[in-house]
Amino acid sequence: MQPNIPASAAPPTLQVRNLRTHFFTRAGVVPAVNDVSFNVGRGKVLGLVGESGSGKTVTGFSIMRLVDEPGRIVGGEMLFGGRDLVRASEEEMRAIRGNRIAMIFQDPMMTLNPVLRIDTQMIETMQAHRKISHDDARQRARDTLGMVGIPSPDERLKAYPHQFSGGMRQRVAIAIALLHEPELIVADEPTTALDVTIQGQILAEVQKLAANTGTSIIWITHDLSVVAGLADDIAVMYAGKIAEYGAVDDVLDQPLHPYTHGLLGSVPSRNKRGQPLLQIPGMTPSLLNLPVGCPFRTRCPRAAEVCAQDPPMAEILPAHEARCFRPHLEEAGVAA
Amino acid sequence: MSATVDAPKAFARGADAEKLIEVVGVSRRFAKRLDFAGKIAAKLGAPLRDEVVHAVDNVDLTIRKGEVVGLVGESGCGKSTLGRMVAGILPPSDGTIIWKGRDRTGLNAKDARAAMLQAQMIFQDPMSSLNPRLKVAEIIGEAPLYHGLTTRAGLSAYVDEQMRRAGLDPVFKARYPHQFSGGQRQRIGIARALAVQPEFLVCDESVAALDVSIQAQVLNLFMRLRQELNLTYLFISHDLGVVEHLSDRVVIMYLGRVVEEAATETVFARANHPYTQSLLAAVPKIEARKKAFATVKGEIPSPLNPPAGCHFHPRCPHAFDRCRVEIPALKEVAPGHRSRCHLNDLPDHGGMPV
Numbered sequence: 001m002q003p004n005i006p007a008s009a010a011p012p013t014l015q016v017r018n019l020r021t022h023f024f025t026r027a028g029v030v031p032a033v034n035d036v037s038f039n040v041g042r043g044k045v046l047g048l049v050g051e052s053g054s055g056k057t058v059t060g061f062s063i064m065r066l067v068d069e070p071g072r073i074v075g076g077e078m079l080f081g082g083r084d085l086v087r088a089s090e091e092e093m094r095a096i097r098g099n100r101i102a103m104i105f106q107d108p109m110m111t112l113n114p115v116l117r118i119d120t121q122m123i124e125t126m127q128a129h130r131k132i133s134h135d136d137a138r139q140r141a142r143d144t145l146g147m148v149g150i151p152s153p154d155e156r157l158k159a160y161p162h163q164f165s166g167g168m169r170q171r172v173a174i175a176i177a178l179l180h181e182p183e184l185i186v187a188d189e190p191t192t193a194l195d196v197t198i199q200g201q202i203l204a205e206v207q208k209l210a211a212n213t214g215t216s217i218i219w220i221t222h223d224l225s226v227v228a229g230l231a232d233d234i235a236v237m238y239a240g241k242i243a244e245y246g247a248v249d250d251v252l253d254q255p256l257h258p259y260t261h262g263l264l265g266s267v268p269s270r271n272k273r274g275q276p277l278l279q280i281p282g283m284t285p286s287l288l289n290l291p292v293g294c295p296f297r298t299r300c301p302r303a304a305e306v307c308a309q310d311p312p313m314a315e316i317l318p319a320h321e322a323r324c325f326r327p328h329l330e331e332a333g334v335a336a
Numbered sequence: 337m338s339a340t341v342d343a344p345k346a347f348a349r350g351a352d353a354e355k356l357i358e359v360v361g362v363s364r365r366f367a368k369r370l371d372f373a374g375k376i377a378a379k380l381g382a383p384l385r386d387e388v389v390h391a392v393d394n395v396d397l398t399i400r401k402g403e404v405v406g407l408v409g410e411s412g413c414g415k416s417t418l419g420r421m422v423a424g425i426l427p428p429s430d431g432t433i434i435w436k437g438r439d440r441t442g443l444n445a446k447d448a449r450a451a452m453l454q455a456q457m458i459f460q461d462p463m464s465s466l467n468p469r470l471k472v473a474e475i476i477g478e479a480p481l482y483h484g485l486t487t488r489a490g491l492s493a494y495v496d497e498q499m500r501r502a503g504l505d506p507v508f509k510a511r512y513p514h515q516f517s518g519g520q521r522q523r524i525g526i527a528r529a530l531a532v533q534p535e536f537l538v539c540d541e542s543v544a545a546l547d548v549s550i551q552a553q554v555l556n557l558f559m560r561l562r563q564e565l566n567l568t569y570l571f572i573s574h575d576l577g578v579v580e581h582l583s584d585r586v587v588i589m590y591l592g593r594v595v596e597e598a599a600t601e602t603v604f605a606r607a608n609h610p611y612t613q614s615l616l617a618a619v620p621k622i623e624a625r626k627k628a629f630a631t632v633k634g635e636i637p638s639p640l641n642p643p644a645g646c647h648f649h650p651r652c653p654h655a656f657d658r659c660r661v662e663i664p665a666l667k668e669v670a671p672g673h674r675s676r677c678h679l680n681d682l683p684d685h686g687g688m689p690v
Contacts, residue, residue, distance in 0.1 A: 051547035051548065051549060051550075052518075052547055165635055166411075167635060168635070195410035195411055195574065195636070196410065196574065196576070196615060196618045196619055197410065197614060197615060197618045197631075197632045198410075198635065199618065199620075200617075200618035200620075200629045200631050200632070201629075201631045201632070203620070203629040204628065204629040204631050207628070207629065222547060222548065223548075223620070224548070224622055225577075225619075225620040225621050225622045226620045228620065228621065228622045228623070228624060228625055229620045229621070229624050229625065229629060230620075248625060249625060252622055252625075262549060263548055263549060264622065265552075266548045266549045266551065266552035267548060267577065267622060268552075268555065268577040268578050268580065268581035268582075269577040269580065269581070269621060269622070270622060271581060273580065273581055273600070273601075274559070274581070274582075276556045276559060276560075277552040277555055277556055277581070278552065279549065279552040279553045279556055280549040280552070280553075283517055283519060283520075283549075283550065284547075
């Protein structure tokens with residue numbers, strides 16, 4: 001598959017090609033990530049959108065090479081700085097993880113050690129990756145906390161995670177991710193558990209960061225409206241595959257895949273007040289027992305006989321790909 | 337479909353619709369008493385005392401028959417506590433709750449039980465509100481059988497009907513909750529609530545844990561049931577999009593107090609209170625691309641130690657001296673539109689802080 005976003009001068013920070021991560025469970029092989037390809041450009045934000053079980057989180061974990069048994073990356077490549085992360089040794093990954101690629105999780109309590117002070121955790125992180133004096137590390141930790149909008153960082157350095165509110169804790173987690181000025185941040189639903197006003201604050205900080213530091217971000221979420229305001233590109237995942245991929249305006253204004261179409265229709269604010277919401281019938285199929293051909297066809301209003309075959313990812317409109325035989329082209333004003 | 341749109345407006349505007357439930361000056365406090373060691377320490381002069389949280393502080397709320405009232409607020413604002421009091425599963429510390437014109441505490445045993453049955457609640461997490469050891473048929477059938485709404489002979493058919501109404505296939509009634517997906521579990525919760533034939537449902541974040549496509553299915557179910565059964569809802573949610581879609585009237589809470597209350601269109605078009613305005617500005621929208629996210633500064637203060645005066649003043653961009661000392665009253669700024677803000681008293685303001 002060719003890079004679909006127009007090639008800019010600089011090569012993308014991360015190129016994922018035909019990534020496959022499968023889980024070998026007793027009940028059978030679960031293809032959680034099945035032939036996923038995308039690019040993340042320098043300083044760009046990619047929104048990876050999907051519902052529970054679509055494989056979006058496993059994609060994030062695969063990039064970090066954090067997939068645990070019985071899961072395994074079984075194919076594909078992830079080119080990062082001229083190196084293929086799929087084939088990198090554990091030693092190489094240890095040098096990259098947290099240093100050049102950082103991850104932010106949904107629940108910051110998962111990232112933070114509850115019995116260590118924030119300064120200990122931040123200084124430890126820095127000293128794990130480079131030779132830096134304790135005082136310099138502390139100074140850098142202080143500056144980073146200030147950068148993500150934590151008031152009076154000097155005092156807060158001495159606090160324990162439980163002394164922070166949920167939003168502040170997430171800021172600390174983001175600060176730790178930023179310590180090494182990584183080239184790429186994988187953020188897995190980092191604002192899902194937060195209140196709307198706090199989510200707004202965090203999103204504003206993230207926007208500033210991407211713009212100022214040139215850090216690339218993969219923002220994993222189920223919430224289309226969050227990525228609408230944040231992302232440059234969107235990849236919509238369904239049942240382990242990318243259903244649709246393109247620039248944010250293209251995907252949201254001219255959704256090609258019936259699944260994207262249905263998702264957008266399900267958002268209450270897109271519907272007339274009081275009218276029934278457009279709904280996708282049925283539910284996400286079990287990955288153990290996917291329908292033959294297009295995994296969405298059992299729920300798809302446009303499904304036809306041809307859908308019993310596996311649809312390939314195809315560039316249906318310029319730089320706008322979808323994995324569908326019968327995409328929504330009428331709305332886009334294009335003859336099929 | 338016009339009925340769905342027109343009926344609620346009629347209810348929202350016409351003050352003559354029957355009042356189903358009236359909450360008058362209701363407060364709820366939760367106290368953390370000092371333990372034995374704490375009491376001794378306090379006697380010896382340690383700066384310890386009982387800690388009291390004003391979860392709900394002097395709230396008035398009227399819900400008319402057939403209306404859908406959306407109750408919005410961030411975590412810790414007291415919306416769930418208020419919902420529980422309205423549903424009758426938590427007694428208020430102060431104030432009265434009037435059900436169909438009669439004080440709920442003054443009812444005799446028979447009427448009190450009838451009132452309890454009439455108000456049912458649907459919770460956020462169906463896994464923790466459904467007994468994992470009961471089959472679906474038992475979960476749904478237990479209450480109506482006990483309350484004599486059906487007979488043991490007719491129970492099976494009765495449960496089938498409840499399940500069908502909530503969009504569940506009755507062939508699954510011998511299954512346990514863990515064998516269902518999240519959306520189906522929520523439907524079990526809905527079927528259970530409807531099985532006792534209530535008039536009034538309190539939905540506490542009932543779609544918050546569901547995926548968007550499943551959320552749409554459940555919201556559609558709520559709207560269909562409302563029409564079919566002439567239900568009244570108190571719909572509690574932090575999701576303004578969901579509330580806007582479903583509600584006739586919206587009530588916004590902040591730190592235990594109602595700060596604004598108006599018809600849905602009014603709130604979303606002409607929000608009066610600065611908190612409501614910043615809340616609306618913070619909501620991400622699909623239409624807003626690459627937007628600069630508007631930010632309210634600061635966080636919700638601890639309800640253990642709320643700020644004096646207007647609770648919102650430390651975060652409010654328009655706060656002035658009076659806000660720091662005096663609690664603003666919830667005043668009518670337009671017919672059916674109430675707001676709790678001192679700015680509305682400023683003569684040059686015209687009641688619209690910008």
